[in-house]
Amino acid sequence: MTHSRSKYDSGCPVAYALDIFGDRWSLLVIRDMAVKGARTYGELLAGWEGISTNILAQRLKQLEQAGIVTKEKDPDSGRSFVYGLTQKGRDLAPVLIEIALWSGRYNPDPDALTGFLDKISADRTGTEARMRAGERP
């Protein structure tokens, strides 16, 4: 088997993607890195939604294996690691953007956090370009 498909990957491109981030947390971890600029385990743990620590560790491993996330030692601190997104991970920017736009259109919650949405609305092309370049949007 040259390219082993998982149990669920039928060969459909949508299924391939869901195989990687089709769960409750993976995309939120990617969002924390791409949009909020989270770089350490602690920052990811303290995200808005409150992922539990074992799940976060597992997801980071999976995303690393999938080539979405990188993990390196922090040169300035022996106990810290720096997580980051690969180009493959940063290229999920359009997916995050379209999801956010869709939610902006249909989420009835008046208290929704619109920071990211505002950025996209103001300058979608620029926001996407910055995310793809690994900068904070």
Add this chain to the structure above:
Amino acid sequence: MTHSRSKYDSGCPVAYALDIFGDRWSLLVIRDMAVKGARTYGELLAGWEGISTNILAQRLKQLEQAGIVTKEKDPDSGRSFVYGLTQKGRDLAPVLIEIALWSGRYNPDPDALTGFLDKISADRTGTEARMRAGERP
């Protein structure tokens, strides 16, 4: 409570969306309707990935409650129902498209099913417009 958030919905637009389709199957069901034109329970059950019947029933209920999916009696058959996408559901077209484009770029599987991808590549704007209009792309 006017707008009850689920356990995980932090108010972030990405979290709102994942609350609705952030699982293994929901987006595949939506894809089957939006891309493949599946309209009955049986057609959805016979999809590429092989969802089990209890999960399909549960997801259809949830998606109906979320205002993504409609369910009506088939006027031509007393035992059949016709499932469809609402505008909210059809407006997920850009999300499906971006996911497919991303997979097309990064999926190493040479046997990947590229039907949808080919359509997007040939005419993205038209494909999206047809999906939004409820036609088969």
Add this chain to the structure above:
DNA sequence: TTTTTTACTTGCGAAATGCAAGTGTTCGTG
């Protein structure tokens, strides 16, 4: 009238999730 089709529901073992607590380095402070 019997069989088949369609759309589910139910039961149950297996797997994933969530929470709390614990572990092993490393760094700052006295």
Add this chain to the structure above:
DNA sequence: CACGAACACTTGCATTTCGCAAGTAAAAAA
């Protein structure tokens, strides 16, 4: 250098969800 705090996890265990198989009910076909 000792000691506590910080960081990045791991482990255990109860709860929830999933997945497969089998069963059910009503309508249509034979």
